[in-house]
Amino acid sequence: MLETQQLTKKFKDTIAVDDVSLVLRQGESVGLLGPNGAGKSTAIAMISTLMKPSSGDVKLNGKSVLKKPGEMRRVLGVVPQKIALYEELSAYENLKFFGRLYGLSGNELEQRIDYVLELVGLADRKKELVKNYSGGMQRRVNLAAAMMHEPEVLIMDEPTVGIDPQSRNHLLETIRKLNQDEGMTVLYTSHYMEEVEKLCDRVYIMDHGKVIAEGTKEELKAILSDQETVLIDFDQNYPELFTKLSEIEGVQQATAEEHSLKLIIPKGTRLLAALFHEAERYGAQVVNVNVQTPTLEDVFLRLTGRKLRD
Amino acid sequence: MKAVFLLQWRRFYRKPLLVLAMFGLTVIFVSVTAAGGQSGPQMIPVYADKSMNNQQAQTWIERLNGGEQFQFELMSESEARSYVAEGDVSQAVNLLEADYRLLVGREDPARFALDSFLRRIYSEELRLENAEQTTPGIRSEMESALSEPALTLSVESLQGEEDSFQYNGQLQLLFGMTLFFVIYTIMFSLVRIVDEKRTGTWSRMIISPVRKWQMYLGHLGYSFLIGFSQITLIFLLFRFAFGFELGDRFWLLIAIAACYTFSIVALGLLIISLITKPQQLGAVIPIVATGMAMVGGAFWPIELVTNEILLAVSKALPITYGLQALTSVAVYGNGLQAVAIPLLLLLGFGSICMAIAIRLMEWRSAS
């Protein structure tokens, strides 16, 4: 129902979004993954008619929204990355205003406010001022505000950043319900792979403004199907050893964390002998070795050479 | 548009402090400062220099008391000083033989008027004395004319204007302060637009079915109404609660207030279209407000300004025309015809600012 065609946005010195073509089908839940600065928010700004693309097009039900944004503005709800609310007003007052923007009034408006407040679990605290809410509660109102007009398509730009696990679960559960029970089409942007794994049927991975991979979770993982992830824990940090190990033949990707090293290798690589041999030479103690099948996180790492989060 | 407009009132209800402060400051400033010269001419203590005898001093007092605005009273130096020291009056005059000194206790806008009044009387007298040296007997001829001070006033005017300059300290203060403080109220209301762009609520509105001009109109409508209400309430308050004499064309004062408010709203919009950082606006707005008020005659009457450059600048400021129109109606008792030109200038000024501001904003958001 919604698609972008070769969407591109150039700023003075950067190409924030580069030739991006996405498709959202009715009732689908799609994830958009990418590290900081990948161009996710810029893409969303163009899809939501906030920003004009340098080139390319955005279509809703086959019709371009660039010249006629009206229809898109009626059916689309956007949860911005930054909390965009009137702090000095209560949650109720904020929702009332955003409802009015969409022409709601009277009883209908009140009922809708009650409904979305119930949805995000803030019905009993609606009279409190937004500035007195916790970060998590503000995030929930931020979502509720985008829900006031019963959008057919909901775009969320990292809606769970900086919120406590409880609020986060509540939010994810809410979104899942909206998608599965009410058939709302969802585009979900996140740094958190687990969230996307849990919520989304399909995933686009963006980096440096480009879509570098797309597909269902299974399809994406298949990229690494002939590979495995080896996680090795040591008793302490050995920078030189880690460098040495990542240079072993066959290692495609190595990431060091404090006491551990993560290697992505082709299935069947004979790693362990070399590993213990090198560890011996550096006097390092191997605490644990764990061989896993790849996660989306690993796919991402493999594709971009970077982690999702810094 | 209605939603955006109503929202602003809701926000005012939740955070009324700034507007109330501007309202309160106006009331306090005007009522406290004007309390000194409530009604009738202002009393000015006068003491003579030792070089003068009592007779001479009396003659001077008579000369000075020809005007209507001030009531000069001769007394001893110590008496005059204690008047000023205790703050009963803001200033006293020390008479010298061919000159005078002002003893100033506290700043009072009336000082400029007093100074210019004294200067006029003195220069007249000195000219007369000069004339006497070449044409003996001229003094006695002039004496009768001089004892008719009203005549003196209208014949000799330093500004060389047709209308003699009437100074009403109370109203000058009321109009000046009202038009000055309302600039803050209006411009800080408009800063909300900048704030919304920063916090992202503006983007939320843009991606809703509400049109951009409706968003602007909602904000401008609010800023206009809050500023206009402030002026109107203050005028009502001072007319009915403080008994200020505002002339008998109150509706015309309100009409002037509306035109002035419009011009300031437009100017504010122009400023926020040029300067888009809230912190910078926090500095620029006071500078603009104070600068305009000083040059435009809100702090002291523009009639006392003689600097050509300042006078030229004042011609480009809406506050100048606002004050001019208000004074014309309330002090000189003029009607709509007399203020039509300042009103049109205010509206024209506002329209031009608004047009430039909208162009600038559109150009910015397009790029």
Ligand SMILES: Nc1ncnc2c1ncn2[C@@H]1O[C@H](COP(=O)(O)OP(=O)(O)OP(=O)(O)O)[C@@H](O)[C@H]1O
């Ligand atoms: N208004 C702008 N002017 C200039 N450059 C911009 C502008 N907005 C974004 N960019 C640049 O475009 C690139 C993409 O930014 P964008 O915000 O879309 O990334 P993102 O994927 O949403 O990142 P994050 O995960 O940190 O939110 C960045 O390099 C950013 O600096």
Ligand SMILES: [Mg+2]
């Ligand atoms: Mg972003």
